[in-house]
Amino acid sequence: MKRIIISRTDSIGDVLLTLPFITWLRQKFPDAYLVYLGREYTEPIIACFPIDEFLSWNSLEAMPSAERVQTIAKFNADTIIHVFPNKEIAALAKKAKIPNRIGTSHRSFHLLTCNQRVNFTRKNSDFHEAQLNFHLLKPLGCDTIPSIDEVKGMLSAFEANNQALPEAISAILSDKGVVLHPKSQGSALEWPIEKYNRLALALVQRGYSVYFTGTAKEGDLFRSEIPVHPMIFDTTGKMNLTELITFIGKNKALVACSTGPLHIAGFLGLRTIGLFSPRKPIHPGRWAALGTNTEMLVFDQNCPKCKEKKACNCIENISVETVLSKLNLV
Numbered sequence: 183m184k185r186i187i188i189s190r191t192d193s194i195g196d197v198l199l200t201l202p203f204i205t206w207l208r209q210k211f212p213d214a215y216l217v218y219l220g221r222e223y224t225e226p227i228i229a230c231f232p233i234d235e236f237l238s239w240n241s242l243e244a245m246p247s248a249e250r251v252q253t254i255a256k257f258n259a260d261t262i263i264h265v266f267p268n269k270e271i272a273a274l275a276k277k278a279k280i281p282n283r284i285g286t287s288h289r290s291f292h293l294l295t296c297n298q299r300v301n302f303t304r305k306n307s308d309f310h311e312a313q314l315n316f317h318l319l320k321p322l323g324c325d326t327i328p329s330i331d332e333v334k335g336m337l338s339a340f341e342a343n344n345q346a347l348p349e350a351i352s353a354i355l356s357d358k359g360v361v362l363h364p365k366s367q368g369s370a371l372e373w374p375i376e377k378y379n380r381l382a383l384a385l386v387q388r389g390y391s392v393y394f395t396g397t398a399k400e401g402d403l404f405r406s407e408i409p410v411h412p413m414i415f416d417t418t419g420k421m422n423l424t425e426l427i428t429f430i431g432k433n434k435a436l437v438a439c440s441t442g443p444l445h446i447a448g449f450l451g452l453r454t455i456g457l458f459s460p461r462k463p464i465h466p467g468r469w470a471a472l473g474t475n476t477e478m479l480v481f482d483q484n485c486p487k488c489k490e491k492k493a494c495n496c497i498e499n500i501s502v503e504t505v506l507s508k509l510n511l512v
Contacts, residue, residue: 183211183214183260183261183322184213184214184215184258184260185214185215185217185257185258185259185260185261186207186211186214186215186216186217186259186260186261186262186263187217187218187219187237187254187257187259187261187262187263187275187280188200188203188204188207188216188217188218188219188233188262188263188265189219189220189262189263189264189265189266189268189271189275190218190219190220190265190266191219191220191221191239191266191268191271192221192266193221193224193367193369193442194223194224194227194423194441194442194443194445194446195369195440195441195442195444195445195469196266196311197220197224197227197228198227198442198445198446198449199310199311199312199315199445199472200265200312200315201231201312201336201337201339201340201449202312202315202316202328202333202336202337202472203265203312203315203316203318203319204216204218204231204232204233204339205232205336205337205339206316206319206324206328206336207319207322208232208339210322210323210324211322215234215235216232216233216234216235217233217234217235217236217237217257217259218231218233218235218236218237219237219239219242219262219271220236220237220238220239221238221239221240222238222239222240222241223423224423225238226343226422226423226424226427227423227427227442227446229343229424230340230341230342230343230427231339231340232339237253237257239268239271242254242274243270250274251274251277251278254274254275254278254280255278255279259278259280260280260281260282261280261281261282261283261284261322262275262280262282262283262284263284263285263318263319264283264284264285264286264292264296264318265315265318267285267286267289267291267292269289269291269295272285272289272291272292272295272296273291273295275295276294276295276296282297282298282321283295283296283297283298284296284298284299284300284318284321284322285298285299285300285318286299286300286301286302286317286318287299287300287301288301288302288303298321300317300318300320300321302314302317304463304468305462305463306462306463307463307468308467309327309468310330310333310467310468310469310470310472311468311469312333312472313327313328313330313333316328330472333472334472334473334474337449337472337473340449340450342427342428342431342449342450343424343427343428344428345424345425345427345428347421347425347428347429348420348421348425350420351417351420351421351425351429354391354393354415354417355432356390356391356413358389358390358391358434359390359391359392359393359432359433359434360385360390360391360392360393360433360434360435360436360437360509360511361392361393361395361429361430361433361435361436361437361438361443361447361452362378362381362382362392362393362394362395362436362437362438363394363395363396363436363437363438363441363443363444364378364394364396364400364404364438364439365396365397365400365403365404365441366438366439366440366441367397367400367441369440369441370439370440370441370464371439371440371458371459371464371495371497372439372457372497373439373457373497373498373500374498375403375404375407376407377498377500377502377505378394378404378437379407379408379409380502381437381502381505381506382394382408382409382411382414383409383411383414384502384506385506385509385511386411386413386414388511388512390413390434390511391413391414391415392413392414392415393415393417393429393433394408394414394415394416394417394418395417395418395421395426395429395430395443396418396419397418397419398418398419399419400418401416401418401419405418417429426443426446427446427450430443430446430447430450430452431450431452433452434452434453434511435447435452435453435454435455435509435511436452436453436454436455437455437457437505437509438455438456438457439456439457439458439497440456440457440458440464440466440469444456444471445471445472447471447473448471448472448473448475448476449472449473450473451473451474451475452473452475453475453476453509453510453511454471454473454475454476454477455476455477455478455479455505455508455509456470456471456476456477456478456479457478457479457497457500457505458470458478458479458480458497459480459485459488459494459496459497460480460482460483460484460485460488460489460496461485461487461488461489461491461492461494462491465480465488466478466480477508479500479504479505479508480496480497480500481496481497481498481499481500482496482499
């Protein structure tokens with residue numbers, strides 16, 4: 183293989199969980215030119231990967247149809263792997279005459295656009311998302327799905343940037359900092375802000391600085407509720423993604439639900455506590471943060487509602503004391 187396009191146009195956490203997949207490609211095809219086709223806002227994540235070029239789907243979407251095809255064709259790719267199925271991208275890849283077009287057989291549009299279709303399902307699988315991606319590598323010689331420990335061993339390729347932080351953020355950095363990221367832009371069940379606030383107060387009593395992170399819009403949802411304390415800081419909306427990656431890496435720990443910053447912290451080796459529902463397909467078995475210092479919490483692994491896949495907010499019952507003890511901070 184000389185040129186491979188990896189297409190995943192969804193969110194930050196999903197993109198992060200393609201890293202082991204990309205590591206395998208780099209090891210299997212060390213001389214291949216790897217192109218990542220993704221959403222523009224995820225580019226800072228891709229910049230931490232061993233990728234040769236980032237192709238913005240936002241830019242492609244804005245082009246006339248013929249120009250889109252020409253742009254993809256110019257890469258002269260041998261293979262495109264549709265990690266996240268996208269009907270438009272699948273059609274473009276076929277029109278661009280990419281020889282090997284790999285996708286799941288569980289998308290009807292792949293019957294017309296992919297010539298290598300892999301039969302597997304994500305929704306009810308017991309595999310982690312990062313493992314599931316390896317099914318799509320079977321046409322390229324990946325005979326077995328790696329164990330979760332093997333997947334974790336592939337994380338060293340992630341190299342965080344050392345982006346200069348805004349002066350206002352640098353001024354409040356502490357060598358004993360804990361990041362609390364309460365929101366998920368609606369992509370996950372969330373722990374109540376009241377419990378994050380109680381956790382923050384418990385942490386400052388132990389001498390830690392606490393930083394609430396999130397987008398400006400997310401901050402609008404809880405900013406007024408953050409406890410007023412000289413060691414508790416609201417950083418929502420004050421950093422771009424590149425800066426946030428650097429900032430997270432300068433702290434001791436992070437607490438969040440199933441969202442992108444949780445995975446960033448896991449990759450960077452922080453003490454990382456994830457708060458989850460045990461309900462499939464949003465359970466930690468599928469979406470746990472990878473890394474050597476992570477722990478994922480649910481309130482009741484055998485929650486009856488979650489077992490029946492009914493709507494349930496049992497995540498809200500995870501106690502502040504449990505999270506504090508799992509942080510294991512002196």
